[in-house]
Amino acid sequence: MNPRPDDDNRIKIAPSILSADLARLAEQVAEVEAAGADRIHVDVMDGRFVPNITFGPVLVKWLRPATTLHLEAHLMIAAPDDFLEAFAEAGVDSLIVHVEGAPHLNRTVQRIKSLGLRAGVAINPATPAVMLEEILPDLDLVLAMTVNPGFGGQSFLPGTLKKIRTIRRMIDEIRPGCELEVDGGVDVETAPRLVEAGARVFVAGSSVYGAADGPTAGMRRLAQSLGL
Ligand code: DX5
Ligand code: ZN
Numbered sequence: 001m002n003p004r005p006d007d008d009n010r011i012k013i014a015p016s017i018l019s020a021d022l023a024r025l026a027e028q029v030a031e032v033e034a035a036g037a038d039r040i041h042v043d044v045m046d047g048r049f050v051p052n053i054t055f056g057p058v059l060v061k062w063l064r065p066a067t068t069l070h071l072e073a074h075l076m077i078a079a080p081d082d083f084l085e086a087f088a089e090a091g092v093d094s095l096i097v098h099v100e101g102a103p104h105l106n107r108t109v110q111r112i113k114s115l116g117l118r119a120g121v122a123i124n125p126a127t128p129a130v131m132l133e134e135i136l137p138d139l140d141l142v143l144a145m146t147v148n149p150g151f152g153g154q155s156f157l158p159g160t161l162k163k164i165r166t167i168r169r170m171i172d173e174i175r176p177g178c179e180l181e182v183d184g185g186v187d188v189e190t191a192p193r194l195v196e197a198g199a200r201v202f203v204a205g206s207s208v209y210g211a212a213d214g215p216t217a218g219m220r221r222l223a224q225s226l227g228l
Contacts, residue, residue: 012038016205064091096120147184156185168198
C-alpha cells in the first residue's frame with residue numbers, strides 16, 4: 001500500500017514534471033526526491049479540455065520504477081472516465097479530475113477509489129467553491145487552480161486566494177482529512193500567501209525545474225519560503 005499523504009497536516013511540495021528536462025526525466029525526478037519533494041505531479045493534457053497536449057499513461061509506466069515517490073496525475077482531459085484504468089495500471093497513486101471536466105463526478109470519484117487510488121478534484125479559477133460541496137465528503141484531495149490550466153510558467157492569479165480560504169473552511173467543516181493543494185504560479189512570493197490562505201500541498205513547475213541554478217536550489221528556496 002502506498003503511503004497515505006493525508007495522514008498529517010505537513011506542508012508538502014509536489015514538483016511538476018511539465019517543466020522538467022524530459023530527456024533526463026529519471027534524473028530530474030531523483031534530484032527533487034533527494035531535495036525533499038513529497039510527490040511528483042504529472043500534468044496530463046489532451047488538446048481539448050486545455051489548449052495543450054502532454055503526457056499519457058505510457059509516461060507514467062516508465063516513471064513508476066524510477067521513483068518511490070507518490071505519483072499524482074492531474075487529468076486535464078475531456079473524457080477522464082475513459083482513462084482511469086489505464087493510469088491505474090501504469091502505476092499512479094492519485095488521480096485528480098476536474099470538476100468542469102467530469103459531468104458524473106460522483107461516479108468518476110467512486111471509480112477512482114474502487115481502483116485503489118486516492119481521489120482528487122481540481123477546480124478552475126472561475127469556478128465557484130460551492131461546486132465542491134456535495135463531492136467533498138468523498139475526496140482525499142482538492143486541487144485549487146491558481147492559473148488557468150494548460151501551461152507552465154503562468155502568473156499566479158491573486159483573485160484565487162479568497163476561494164482558497166473558502167475551500168479551507170469547507171474542508172475543515174465537512175472533510176478535515178482532505179488535502180488542499182494549489183497549482184500554478186507557486187513561487188517564493190506566492191507560496192507564503194497560499195499557506196496563509198490554507199493550502200498545504202504546493203505544485204511547483206517552473207519555480208523548481210525552471211530555476212536557473214537547478215531544481216535542488218529551486219526546491220531549497222521554495223521550502224524556505226514555506227517555512228520548512
Ligand atoms: C498548469 C499545470 C501545472 C503546471 C504549473 O496547467 O496544471 O501543474 O505545471 O506550472 P508552474 O508551477 O510553472 O505554474
Ligand atoms: Zn497540474
